Amino acid sequence: MSGVASASPSVPGFGGLAAPRPVCPLVGSLAPEARAALRRAVEGAGRAERPRRVGRCAQELVRQGLRPDPAFLSASGPGYRQFLVHVDREADLSVEWLVWGPGQSTPIHDHRCWCVAVVAEGAEAETRYSVTRAVRRSELHAVGAAVREAGGLAVLVPPSDIHQVSNPTDGLAASLHVYGTDISRVGTSIERVYDPLDIA
Numbered sequence: 001m002s003g004v005a006s007a008s009p010s011v012p013g014f015g016g017l018a019a020p021r022p023v024c025p026l027v028g029s030l031a032p033e034a035r036a037a038l039r040r041a042v043e044g045a046g047r048a049e050r051p052r053r054v055g056r057c058a059q060e061l062v063r064q065g066l067r068p069d070p071a072f073l074s075a076s077g078p079g080y081r082q083f084l085v086h087v088d089r090e091a092d093l094s095v096e097w098l099v100w101g102p103g104q105s106t107p108i109h110d111h112r113c114w115c116v117a118v119v120a121e122g123a124e125a126e127t128r129y130s131v132t133r134a135v136r137r138s139e140l141h142a143v144g145a146a147v148r149e150a151g152g153l154a155v156l157v158p159p160s161d162i163h164q165v166s167n168p169t170d171g172l173a174a175s176l177h178v179y180g181t182d183i184s185r186v187g188t189s190i191e192r193v194y195d196p197l198d199i200a
């Protein structure tokens with residue numbers, strides 16, 4: 001967890017603790033083969049190895065054809081949507097499908113756990129940020145940007161994990177996310193939301 005994430009949310013410019021987004025719980029709907037593959041990816045792996053190993057596994061699952069339920073793609077809403085399809089408490093993993101309509105975006109945020117994301121439909125744009133702290137406010141600096149097409153992998157490990165993701169296309173985008181925590185218990189992977197006015 002970053003130093004900023006532990007700062008008081010009442011300090012201007014430090015952003016706020018994340019309110020859990022609505023997550024549609026469909027635990028149990030991930031294919032058994034995919035559950036088993038993810039379990040194998042973490043077995044025998046140290047904590048530091050898990051994000052990369054799970055990322056490669058998720059990428060392979062998408063390459064082999066794992067896709068969100070069509071009902072996820074037809075659902076509509078004012079923001080991006082999250083579908084929790086699997087929790088493995090023993091392995092400390094959760095799996096979600098995230099679906100974005102054209103132009104939809106996450107806030108700038110960081111995470112309470114490691115996470116990996118593989119684009120399965122459309123494309124996703126990501127900007128990563130670093131943060132510097134001043135006495136009364138923080139300052140965000142863009143440190144990288146990428147557009148990922150289907151099969152593209154992102155790995156995020158706190159504390160270097162501040163980013164914003166959006167759908168830059170005119171169609172739907174969907175990605176497979178695996179988190180190193182029990183999302184059904186903690187409610188959200190987001191630790192802190194940052195104010196875009198703090199972008200330097």
Ligand SMILES: [Fe+2]
Nearest residue numbers: 109110111163
């Ligand atoms: Fe994120």
